Amino acid sequence: MxxxxxxxxxxxxxxxxxxxxxxxxxxxxxxxxxxxxxxxxxxxxxxxxxxxxxxxxxxxxxxxxxxxxxxxxxxxxxxxxxxxxxxxxxxxxxxxxxxxxxxxxxxxxxxxxxxxxxxxxxxxxxxxxxxxxxxxxxxxxxxxxxxxxxxxxxxxxxxxxxxxxxxxxxxxxxxxxxxxxxxxxxxxxxxxxxxxxxxxxxxxxxxxxxxxxxxxxxxxxxxxxxxxxxxxxxxxxxxxxxxxxxxxxxxxxxxARLPGRLERRVVPTARGPVPAVLDGAHVPFNLAAVLRDLDRDPGLPGTCTALVALAGDKDAAGFFAVLARHAAAVVCTEMPERRGHGAAALRALAAAEGLEAEAVAIPDAALARAADLAARRGGWLLVTGSLHLVGALRAATEAP
Missing domain, CATH: 3.40.1190.10 (Mur-like, catalytic domain)
Known part of the structure; x- marks a missing residue:
């Protein structure tokens, strides 16, 4: 510093x-x-x-x-x-x-x-x-x-x-x-x-x-x-x-709404479009506020599947402790060019909080997998943990 x-x-x-x-x-x-x-x-x-x-x-x-x-x-x-x-x-x-x-x-x-x-x-x-x-x-x-x-x-x-x-x-x-x-x-x-x-x-x-x-x-x-x-x-x-x-x-x-802040998008899948929210929340208290607001939203059907990447200096255990109170499943990924938690390490932390968790290291593949899981459950997808992740994947989503 x-x-x-x-x-x-x-x-x-x-x-x-x-x-x-x-x-x-x-x-x-x-x-x-x-x-x-x-x-x-x-x-x-x-x-x-x-x-x-x-x-x-x-x-x-x-x-x-x-x-x-x-x-x-x-x-x-x-x-x-x-x-x-x-x-x-x-x-x-x-x-x-x-x-x-x-x-x-x-x-x-x-x-x-x-x-x-x-x-x-x-x-x-x-x-x-x-x-x-x-x-x-x-x-x-x-x-x-x-x-x-x-x-x-x-x-x-x-x-x-x-x-x-x-x-x-x-x-x-x-x-x-x-x-x-x-x-x-x-x-x-x-x-x-x-x-x-x-x-x-x-x-x-x-x-x-x-x-x-x-x-x-x-x-x-x-x-x-x-x-x-x-x-x-x-x-x-x-x-x-x-x-x-x-x-x-x-x-x-x-x-005045900005991209990647409680932003509504859609992810196309073979089972049909999946509602998605893109938000760069990366600390537990911010994620808690985001999920509190989303829990009140009648426009998000079914259960939440989350796609998460986190920088290495973030409280990953605390992040998943909050997420576990709201999401049914999580797909963990990583941003290779940035110093962050590895996908496998995130999956272990998520599983320790009782989440159904998978690790898919490549973000594009992780998005496809997470959207497929959400579609199978008839639910919606939250992409979170990093604005860099949101930026990398936003082009693969569509306006609702």
């Missing part, structure tokens, strides 16, 4: 400090940050504003990471910005300055911010990559910082407790900004966030959420608070009206 942001700041300085020209909403957290970014983007666009959104990871194409007006930038635009960022990196290497230590994510983030700096944006919505305090995106200063929630994730980098992880995530909060979060001050992680906000003199805004609310409802509530805060600070839409949560009507929220 890096120890500072000097390499990123060096790159941006060499690119003309594009981040200094941006008004930013900065969004971090364990789950929901991408969806909250998309909702804030949609609300700002509905107000007639020009908006950029920086996201990670992508699902199918790297251009998804840099969006202007809700659309991924053209390949040539991103390629040109990457070339300039790589030139800055090479110049830093030549000069022996901090930028010589820049990572791939630094270069990509610098390219995205360069595109935004040249685009004449009213607002940029920037999603944290990992953690917050030392993340490449923390070279920006957000008018609002969002920490959606905090779970145990990337513990080898961020810390082994929710409090330690919260300290990293709230590192995106800057003096003069407001903090938006779901976490109460008496929560282990929420107390860390509240203390940091108090130390900086920053207000904390928390949505009022029902006890059994949906993921979509929680994300919309957070995005609405962001828009309310911007409006309270004097930010207006193109028509002169103050920004606010009322911009997020049902149509706007529906248009």
């Amino acid at each position: 890096r120890v500072g942001l000097a390499p990123m700041r060096d790159l941006l300085h060499r690119l003309g400090a594009p981040q200094a020209r941006l008004k930013v909403v900065h969004v971090g957290g364990t789950k929901g940050k991408g969806s909250v970014c998309a909702l804030v983007e949609a609300g700002l666009m509905r107000a007639g504003l020009r908006v950029g959104r920086y996201a990670s990871p992508h699902v199918e194409a790297i251009t998804e990471r840099v969006c202007l007006q809700g659309r991924p930038v053209e390949d040539a635009v991103l390629a040109g910005a990457l070339a300039r960022a790589l030139d800055a990196h090479e110049a830093a290497r030549r000069d022996g300055t901090a930028g010589l230590e820049a990572t791939w994510f630094d270069v990509l983030t610098a390219a995205g911010l360069a595109i935004f700096g040249e685009a004449g944006l009213d607002w940029a919505v920037v999603e944290v990559g990992l953690g917050g305090r030392l993340d490449s995106t923390n070279a920006v200063d957000g008018a609002v910082a969002v920490v959606t929630n905090v779970g145990l994730e990337h513990t080898e980098i961020l810390g082994t407790t929710r409090a330690a992880i919260a300290a990293e995530k709230v590192g995106i909060l800057k003096p003069g900004a407001a903090l938006v979060t779901t976490l109460a001050p008496d929560d282990e992680a929420g107390a860390v966030l509240a203390a940091r906000a108090a130390a900086l003199g920053c207000p904390v805004l928390r949505p009022t959420l029902p006890d059994a609310g949906s993921i979509a409802g929680e994300n919309a509530a957070l995005a609405g608070l962001v828009l309310d805060r911007l409006g309270a600070g004097g930010a207006c839409g193109r028509d002169g009206a103050r920004l606010g949560a009322d911009l997020l009507d049902a149509e706007t929220c529906a248009g």
Whole structure:
């Protein structure tokens, strides 16, 4: 893990400090940050504003990471910005300055911010990559910082407790900004966030959420608070009206849905089309929320068969303990080019939780097998555990 942001700041300085020209909403957290970014983007666009959104990871194409007006930038635009960022990196290497230590994510983030700096944006919505305090995106200063929630994730980098992880995530909060979060001050992680906000003199805004609310409802509530805060600070839409949560009507929220987040698809099989849900949930508490929402959905018939791949740093045993309460069977697979749990090892962990489990190492074959099992049971398929898995298989599914 890096120890500072000097390499990123060096790159941006060499690119003309594009981040200094941006008004930013900065969004971090364990789950929901991408969806909250998309909702804030949609609300700002509905107000007639020009908006950029920086996201990670992508699902199918790297251009998804840099969006202007809700659309991924053209390949040539991103390629040109990457070339300039790589030139800055090479110049830093030549000069022996901090930028010589820049990572791939630094270069990509610098390219995205360069595109935004040249685009004449009213607002940029920037999603944290990992953690917050030392993340490449923390070279920006957000008018609002969002920490959606905090779970145990990337513990080898961020810390082994929710409090330690919260300290990293709230590192995106800057003096003069407001903090938006779901976490109460008496929560282990929420107390860390509240203390940091108090130390900086920053207000904390928390949505009022029902006890059994949906993921979509929680994300919309957070995005609405962001828009309310911007409006309270004097930010207006193109028509002169103050920004606010009322911009997020049902149509706007529906248009802000991202691929791989509770996404409905269909998998064709010899027995007929199988309903499928693609969701990149990869930590137990996120999976529990996803399955809670899906259990309420009358449009998903019969039992759930799951197709799972997990990165090596994920709590696979905890993941299957949650899945076993909802699914009848699981097919375990792996992403060969990524360091993850092997399919056979996942199958053993799933079987230990009482799941009917199989291992099929090749993702395409695993999808075919899992869809066939779901079709035989008259049920539906959940593809989960990794957005990379979702991205690899999404093209093999169809819109419903």
